[in-house]
Amino acid sequence: PIRPVPAFERIGEENAFAVLARAAALAGEGRDIVNLGIGQPDFRTPEHIVEAAIKALRDGEHGYTPSIGIAPLREAVAADIHRRHGTQIDPGRVVIVPGGKVTMFAAILMLGEPGVEILYPDPGFPIYRSMIEFTGATPVPVPIREENGFAFSAEETLALITPKTRLLILNSPANPTGGVTPKAEIDALVAGLERHPHVAILSDEIYDQFLFDGEAHTTLLAYPEIRNRLILLNGWSKTYAMTGWRMGWALWPPALFEAVRKLSVNAWSCVNAPAQFGALAALTGPQDCVAAMVAEFDTRRKLVVDGLNALPGVRCATPKGAFYAFPNISGTGWSSAKALANALLETAGVATIGGPDFGVHGEGYIRLSYANSAENIRRALERMGDFLLSAR
Ligand code: PLP
Secondary structure, rough: OOOOOOOHHHHOOOOHHHHHHHHHHHHHOOOOOOOOOOOOOOOOOOOOHHHHHHHHHHHHOOOOOOOOOOHHHHHHHHHHHHHHHOOOHHHEEEEEOHHHHHHHHHHHHHHOOOOOOOEEEEOOOOHHHHHHHHHOOOOEEEEEEHHHOOOOHHHHHHHOOOOOOEEEEEEOOOOOOOOOOOOHHHHHHHHHOHHHHHHHHEEEOOOOOOOOOOOOOOOOOOOHHHEEEEEEEEEEEOOOOHHOOOEEEOOHHHHHHHHHHHHHHHHOOOOOOOHHHHHHHHHOOOHHHHHHHHHHHHHHHHHHHHHHHHHOOOEEOOEEOOEEOOOOOOOHHHHHHHHHHHHHHHHEEEEEEEEHHHHHHHEEEEEEOOOOOHHHHHHHHHHHHHHHHHHO
């Protein structure tokens, strides 16, 4: 019989997609499901972006583009970073990819191998660990703690670095916690990393515009001292409500650039041409659509946090970024967060994700994405309240 090589036995999943499929199946049976499971904006992509992609199709942009993306888009990425952060980046090292995930895949594939250690946030985006395991590298979880505002602790992170550490994965604002790592902590982390020049850094900043309560984004691009070993991951999926377009970008250091360029030629040839023109319009067009979406998320954030804190046995810290709430459910009597998430879906018709799907330190929590209408959030909270009371 044919079968995949053993590495594929180690590859994991993103349970959000399984929950999405289960919620759709239940809805197909006529059940009314409120989906707070998947992490994608419920907004449509702004119209001027859609129009730009349609125009590109009409104008005959039907062929391959350069494998790392069209030059105007790579330049627009650099201009956007300069506009938002006042930081110069070389557009020649920007690589356009089919979704932010592809940068993660490429970076971990390029640096992971048996015998090396890769540090990643736990709880964190599940694909980090999955890909680390795929390469045979040793996954080393960096605990992300509620009592620390779900921020990285520089001290705790640096203490986990050994001579075998090859890569450190950072994510702020963070999935699944909504945590934002303060600038002072990032300053301390970078200062410490200067003592460990053998460690590359993958900074996943895909939620960089989803910040609340006056928080400002601290990008790792602001630290020239680590630029030569930094891979910066970002993209259009969340910021411009473009998850289905599959558009991401990354800045790669010179030492890894040729490897990712060759990978792009081998694996995807180039990113969908009309989508690149849509993404170009996103960066060069009006930005008020982003501000409007973030303002709407802010309203929902307050709704979801207040609602969760009113539920019996639930305690929810106020997330400062992204669009997730990560309530502590250890007071509900449910010792397994996955079992609670499952019961909420099957019995109460509310899709959420159990914290353990994001790592061992996620036990005792569930993740809710508040990228859903205020009305649906209210309905979900009401159902959760009824369910928790009846299940007592
Ligand atoms: N990084 C984080 C932390 C995410 O939460 C996600 C999507 O959920 C991604 C990256 C991937 O984004 P994309 O859809 O652009 O591949």
